[in-house]
Each structure stands twice: as C-alpha cells, then as structure tokens.
Amino acid sequence: MHSVVCIKQVPDSAQIRVHPVTNTIMRQGVPAIINPYDLFALEEALRLKDRFGGTVTVVTMGPPMAEAALRKCLSYGADDAILVSDRAFAGSDTLATSFALTSTIRKIMENMPVDLIFTGKQTIDGDTAQVGPGIAKRLDCQLLTYVSKIVDVDLEQREIQVERRAEGGVQFLKTAMPCLITMLEGTNEMRFGDLDDLFRAARYDLKVWNKEAAGIDDAEMIGLKGSPTVVSKVFAPRPRSQRAEMIETQDNDPKNLAVTLLAKMFTQHPKLEKEIAKRAR
Amino acid sequence: MSEQAKKPARKKVELDPRFINYRHVWVFVESERGEVHPVSWELLGEGRKLADALGVQLCGVVMAGPGERGRGICAEAFHYGADQCYLVQDPVLTDYRNEPYTKALTDLVNTYQPEILMLGASTLGRDLAGSVATTLKTGLVADCTELVIDAESRNLASTRPTFGGSLLCTILTQRHRPQMATVRPRVMGMPEADTSRSGQIIEVPFSMLETSIITKVLEFIPDDTRDKPNLPFADIIVSGGRGLKKPENFQLVWDLAQVLGAEVGGSRPVVQAGWIELDRQVGQSGKTVRPKLYIAAGISGAIQHRVGMDGADVIIAINSDPNAPIFDFAHYGIVGNAMTILPALTEVFKSHLAQARKAG
Known part of the structure; x- marks a missing residue:
C-alpha cells in the first residue's frame, strides 16, 4: 500500500499580527508549522500502513525552509519525503500549485505505483480547499473530500469504502483506487513518533526536486504565468x-x-x- | 495558495480572445433532496447586483434527480432575482457526487459560456468549485466577502480574507472565463423574495450512464438536527471568550441565552479548550453568523473572530480591557467584569421582557 500525503508548511496564523501603520504582515517570530489539517491526512495514511504495510511518501511544494516540515513528518513515521522547490514556482495560485504537485505525483508513480493520495481539507493560511480537488481532476482519479472515516480497503479489488461529511448528513461511499482523499479535522489524533523515527528523520537524505526533476517542462503552467488569479491589492480590514x-x-x-x-x-x-x-x- | 507572494498587477491585461463571447452571471443553486441551501439565495441577491452592473442576465443552475422538484426550485430562484434557470435532471444527479456534478456543470459552462460563476462555500460547493475550476483551467477565489465589478474592464474584483483573516486581498481573474468565486453562508445578506417574479427555465439534457461512474453512494444518513446548534441562521447569539476565565463561568452565557431565546457561541480559544463544541465556534475557522443581536462577553475581538460576526446588526461587547479591539467595531461597549455584568444583563432582560409581556 503506497500513500502519498501532500502537506504544506504555513505560518501559525494564530500568532500573526498586522503592523498597525504599514498594514503588512509581521512575520518575524511567527513560527512555521505543518498545516494542522494535514496532520489528520498523514495520521490516516500511517494508520493504513500499520494495517496493510507499505510506504508513506510525504510531498510538499515550498521554499527550502519547508524541509523542516517534511522532517517532522518523517519523525512521525513517514518513509520518504520530497521537497519540490524552485524559484519558478513563486507566485503560483491554486491552479498552478495543483499542476506542480500533480506532475510530482506522476513522477513518484513512475518509481512506485500509488494507491491513495491524501491532503488536509484546507490550509490555515490560504483556506481555499482547492488544491486537493485540483490534483484529483488533473490525475483523473476519484475525489473524496471531507472524509471522516476509512471504513474498508480491499487491496485485491482495489476498492475503498469511506464515510464522508456531506451537506446535511454522512455519505457512505465506495470507489476505486487510486483516489484522492481530503481528511476532515478531528477524525484521528497524530501519534507520537518513536525514537528511532526521530533519529532517522534528522539524518534522512530527503529529496529536493526542482521543476525539471518534478517532470515540469512547461514553465507556462507554473508560477505567475500558470496562475489565472492575480492579487491586485492587499489591505487591512477597515x-x-x-x-x-x-x-x-x-x-x-x-x-x-x-x-x-x-x-x-x-x-x-x-x-x-x-x-x-x-x-x- | 501563496497569494501573498505575488506583486500587485498594474499592467492592463487583455482577456484571452477565446473568452470574448462569455456573458451573464451564474449562480449554482445548491440543493439536496429538494432542499435548497440558503447560501444560494444569498448568492442570487449578490449576483443580481453584479448582473445589473454588467447589464447582463442573472441565471441559476439547478441540478437534481428526476423525481425531485427541479422546476419548483427554479421558480424560487426567480423570486430571489434570477432571470433564467438552467435545469439538469438526471438519475445520476440524485445524490451529490463529484464526478457527475463536475461533468454536468463543466458541460453547461462550455455550452452557454457565462462570464461569472458563483457557488456557496459549503462542503458541496467547495468540492464542486475546485473540480470545475481545474477542469476549465480558470481562476477561482474562495470565501469572498465582497464582490464588485470593475466598470472599465468588466472584471470581477473578489475580496477575501487571507492569513486567517488578518488581512484582506482583492483578486482578479483577468484573462480567463468564467471568473469563479465561492462565498460562505451568511456573509451576504438574504434578499427579499419577490413572489411576483418569474423567468425562463431552460431544461438541458445530460447523458451520463450510472455504469460509467466509479464512485457509488452506498448509504446516506441525514444529520439529526434536533439538538444541533445552527449559529449561521440564529437571530440572537450570546458568545463567550477567554475572558470568562473558567469553563464553569460559561454557564452565565447559557443563562443569558436562555432568557433571550438565543444560541450560544464562542471564540476559538474556548472551543479549543473544550468549553463548548466545535459547531459553536464563531470566526474565520468557525461559523460566519449574521444575527440581529450579538453579545460578546470576554472576547477581545481578534480579527479571526471579527470576520465571522461583523455582519451582526447590533453588537454588544463586554470586556475588562478598555483597549480591547472589540470596542472598535461593537455598537455598544461595557468595560467591566463579564462575570458580574452577564448575570446583571440576564436579570434586567428578564424583568424587561416580563413587563413587555404584561403590557402587550
């Protein structure tokens, strides 16, 4: 069983302050954390590994400092970690981000088939909840958002059954793997990594892929060029x-x-x- | 994702010629089992303003199973401001599933070419919007709090909170169409229904075979809503924050709420501390509310909280710190100890209501 978990390193939004005069974000001293919603995705992938064996690969797109978030994931028990990092990604909106991550996942699949892709339900800095669905559409795989429970996995039949938080109720769904799951918050609790994993995480030679390594030849699809949305103005609430x-x-x-x-x-x-x-x- | 990394755009950007003929404003009217999500009516109210500013039509998009009241939903959409409705009814659309809904909505957009497409930021709307935008390769702005048309360029300027609500940013989709946006429930006001309004229903066939759809719904269990709080649609809310010091003191909030027939809410810290349940959290990471009266006790008014309750008609703030940010946007402020002010309010409201009852 091979799961790929997409995570993001984010500033801890609870600690962000806005400069009262310049109306800019004061980043100094704001700790960078793993997007809290992503931990539910990672823990679910680790639980499946506990049950069925296999591999958990963690992927993030971000600046070099995002390596720290990946090492944290390794310390929880993830097997492999890939940092997709390239100046050409700067300014990517959700559409360009899902393009880059999809290309990365395709590259991973060349080495080892992927059964499940996990993301958190959204990030706490962007709050868009768009990248997970974007990856699913680009990979042309089934999308299961707001999953509250993985009920059953049939590796032979390549089928999975889940409970999904729908509008006004709970849906029980069955679908084919590979599929993309966005995990609902509060559905599990992240484990404490064991000491072995902690040491392994510190020493692990994690992969850093630039855009070519991630299989992206067309720079028109990433960064500002690949982003249909443009920020025209940023301001403090009046x-x-x-x-x-x-x-x-x-x-x-x-x-x-x-x-x-x-x-x-x-x-x-x-x-x-x-x-x-x-x-x- | 990393909107913050971008430089503001200054150059005039031309629309891609492929999209020159895209016209009209669309609202996806979200319904399940014949029940329309109220956010759809709020969006029609907002969409009406955008369509009028552009001088175009406002269209609703209704999708449902064959036996469901699709035409009835369209009729309601006209009451809330739509000029036209596209109605797609097919067995594969009975339960919401990403694949057939994405296909149906994407096909409609490609055929009829709207310039703006709005959806509610509900679990369904967010699932669908991200999938449709990616399939169409167009821009999507989530959780907008303000939507206006730039008169010169006809672009939609979508404003949304960023960094957990610490800042707002305005986002444009200049070269692609449709310009897509989602809006959370209760961010926009509910328009008055005008039952004299009617419009044209365009029934659009959809042919997707159930056998070609990979995801199957095995069962649907509706929520037991009897004891569930419904803050977004509550008329009066009494909320408590960290200033109440101890979980026991939260009872004072419940007491006042009971006298007023109000819902109980809270700020993120008290929800995280487990004093009240997650469904009662008001703010950026919780619910957006729009009550007629909002009483905030011991809540400092951090921006994360403010973005969720700013739309209240009247806000009363009680806080021991005279410099608490909540006094910058509340209507009435009392500087004092919430633990003594809350019981006093409960008592005074109670006797006032008893008198009102006698009088009238």
Missing part, C-alpha cells in the same frame, strides 16, 4: 467608522449598566426590542 458607544454609569454597578444599555439600545433599535420579546415569549 475599522467601523464609529467606535462602540460606551455604556457608563456613575457607580458602574452591573445592574445600572445593564439598565442603561437596554434603555439606549431599545430606543435606538425599537425593532430589536420587538424581536426579542417575540422570541422570548
């Missing part, structure tokens, strides 16, 4: 024109504050008063 009307009383007693608030609010928003009365009845 503050509301008025700050909140602060409710104060002389004694600042909680009850008096509450009474003052209600009186003000219901005078200024009479419809709201009716709405609340109607609902609370």
Whole structure:
C-alpha cells in the first residue's frame, strides 16, 4: 500500500499580527508549522500502513525552509519525503500549485505505483480547499473530500469504502483506487513518533526536486504565468467608522449598566426590542 | 495558495480572445433532496447586483434527480432575482457526487459560456468549485466577502480574507472565463423574495450512464438536527471568550441565552479548550453568523473572530480591557467584569421582557 500525503508548511496564523501603520504582515517570530489539517491526512495514511504495510511518501511544494516540515513528518513515521522547490514556482495560485504537485505525483508513480493520495481539507493560511480537488481532476482519479472515516480497503479489488461529511448528513461511499482523499479535522489524533523515527528523520537524505526533476517542462503552467488569479491589492480590514458607544454609569454597578444599555439600545433599535420579546415569549 | 507572494498587477491585461463571447452571471443553486441551501439565495441577491452592473442576465443552475422538484426550485430562484434557470435532471444527479456534478456543470459552462460563476462555500460547493475550476483551467477565489465589478474592464474584483483573516486581498481573474468565486453562508445578506417574479427555465439534457461512474453512494444518513446548534441562521447569539476565565463561568452565557431565546457561541480559544463544541465556534475557522443581536462577553475581538460576526446588526461587547479591539467595531461597549455584568444583563432582560409581556 503506497500513500502519498501532500502537506504544506504555513505560518501559525494564530500568532500573526498586522503592523498597525504599514498594514503588512509581521512575520518575524511567527513560527512555521505543518498545516494542522494535514496532520489528520498523514495520521490516516500511517494508520493504513500499520494495517496493510507499505510506504508513506510525504510531498510538499515550498521554499527550502519547508524541509523542516517534511522532517517532522518523517519523525512521525513517514518513509520518504520530497521537497519540490524552485524559484519558478513563486507566485503560483491554486491552479498552478495543483499542476506542480500533480506532475510530482506522476513522477513518484513512475518509481512506485500509488494507491491513495491524501491532503488536509484546507490550509490555515490560504483556506481555499482547492488544491486537493485540483490534483484529483488533473490525475483523473476519484475525489473524496471531507472524509471522516476509512471504513474498508480491499487491496485485491482495489476498492475503498469511506464515510464522508456531506451537506446535511454522512455519505457512505465506495470507489476505486487510486483516489484522492481530503481528511476532515478531528477524525484521528497524530501519534507520537518513536525514537528511532526521530533519529532517522534528522539524518534522512530527503529529496529536493526542482521543476525539471518534478517532470515540469512547461514553465507556462507554473508560477505567475500558470496562475489565472492575480492579487491586485492587499489591505487591512477597515475599522467601523464609529467606535462602540460606551455604556457608563456613575457607580458602574452591573445592574445600572445593564439598565442603561437596554434603555439606549431599545430606543435606538425599537425593532430589536420587538424581536426579542417575540422570541422570548 | 501563496497569494501573498505575488506583486500587485498594474499592467492592463487583455482577456484571452477565446473568452470574448462569455456573458451573464451564474449562480449554482445548491440543493439536496429538494432542499435548497440558503447560501444560494444569498448568492442570487449578490449576483443580481453584479448582473445589473454588467447589464447582463442573472441565471441559476439547478441540478437534481428526476423525481425531485427541479422546476419548483427554479421558480424560487426567480423570486430571489434570477432571470433564467438552467435545469439538469438526471438519475445520476440524485445524490451529490463529484464526478457527475463536475461533468454536468463543466458541460453547461462550455455550452452557454457565462462570464461569472458563483457557488456557496459549503462542503458541496467547495468540492464542486475546485473540480470545475481545474477542469476549465480558470481562476477561482474562495470565501469572498465582497464582490464588485470593475466598470472599465468588466472584471470581477473578489475580496477575501487571507492569513486567517488578518488581512484582506482583492483578486482578479483577468484573462480567463468564467471568473469563479465561492462565498460562505451568511456573509451576504438574504434578499427579499419577490413572489411576483418569474423567468425562463431552460431544461438541458445530460447523458451520463450510472455504469460509467466509479464512485457509488452506498448509504446516506441525514444529520439529526434536533439538538444541533445552527449559529449561521440564529437571530440572537450570546458568545463567550477567554475572558470568562473558567469553563464553569460559561454557564452565565447559557443563562443569558436562555432568557433571550438565543444560541450560544464562542471564540476559538474556548472551543479549543473544550468549553463548548466545535459547531459553536464563531470566526474565520468557525461559523460566519449574521444575527440581529450579538453579545460578546470576554472576547477581545481578534480579527479571526471579527470576520465571522461583523455582519451582526447590533453588537454588544463586554470586556475588562478598555483597549480591547472589540470596542472598535461593537455598537455598544461595557468595560467591566463579564462575570458580574452577564448575570446583571440576564436579570434586567428578564424583568424587561416580563413587563413587555404584561403590557402587550
């Protein structure tokens, strides 16, 4: 059983601050982490390896520093890691990214057939959820998004059954492998890697592929040229024109504050008063 | 993905001549088992403005199984602003599956050539949008919060949060068509239904054999929605944050919510700490809400939270820190200890409502 897991190194968005004057991201000191949603994908691939044996290959496209994220994956128990890195990828949007990753996966397939491709449901920096579906379409394989559970894998028949979080319910699906799965969050818990894997990860000679190694001859398909979307402007959310009307009383007693608030609010928003009365009845 | 790496585009970029004849604004009307996802109506409201700005038609796209109320959904789409609807009904479209839906929507786009195609950023919409955009090799902007037409170029300018909502960016798809965008539920307001409106239904045949589709639906188990919170569509929400200090204190939020008949929400830290369930998280990584009244207790108002509740009609903020960012966008602010203010609010609302009941 050979699974390829696509991951991304992202800035920890919980720790990002915007410079109040220049409105730019202050990257300094913001740690780079593995996109948290990708860990559910990696753990699921590792569980399948526990059950059926085989190989887990981790792939990321990114700058040289993304190597750290791959080593982390190796320490959890991934067998092989490939960093796809080339200046020519700079500025890639989701369409160009799915092109580069698909080409990489095809290259991997030349050496060893791939049964399953995993991604997280989305990243926490881009939040688009588009790269996984993009890879599936380009590989012309089946796409199973928001998978909450892998129910059964039949390696002989090359079939897989999953539970999928659909709109308004759970779908039980059966499909053929290879297919691409995006894992839902909270469906498993990442293991602690063992000590052997930790040492192996530190020493491992992970592969760094440039665009040629990833099988990309046509530079028109990647980077800015391969990206139909263009960012025309980046800006900070504008503050509301008025700050909140602060409710104060002389004694600042909680009850008096509450009474003052209600009186003000219901005078200024009479419809709201009716709405609340109607609902609370 | 790495939108942030790009330099702003300044040069005027011409549309690829292949797409010169692409016209009209489309909204994918998402339905399952005859139930339309409300985000589709919100999109039609927004699509109406875009179509008017462009001087073109607004079209709904409805896909369903043969026995389902496809024409009924089209009629509703006209009420919410559509001029025309494309209706595709086929047995393979009964349950949502990526392959037949992608094929049906891609075929429609290639045949009728819209310049804009919008979908809801639901689980279904996100699954479908990414697949269709890749198949068509066009640009797709996810989770837009603002959509406007650039009058000169006729391009769609799609604004979306980036970096977890810390910044906003405006994205253009200048050379390709259709320009695709998804919008999360409740980001746009719900338009008024005008039942006097009607329009033209164009039934489009679809021939895909079930035997040619690889993925099979073995079973579908609908959610038990009886006890499920539905924050995006709640009219009143009382939310708590880290300022409540202890999980026990969250009871004060529940108490006020009960008096108001409100839903209970929370910020990311309290959800991560397990004080309330994931379905109640408001913000960039949780739900987008649009209530008539939003009460935030002990929530500082980090941008990640703000992008999820900014659309509330009235926001009351309670926070002990007078410099908390939430006071920059709330309508009413109380500087104080949420643990004493919340019970006071509960009591005062309760007696006010009792009086209102007596009076009226």
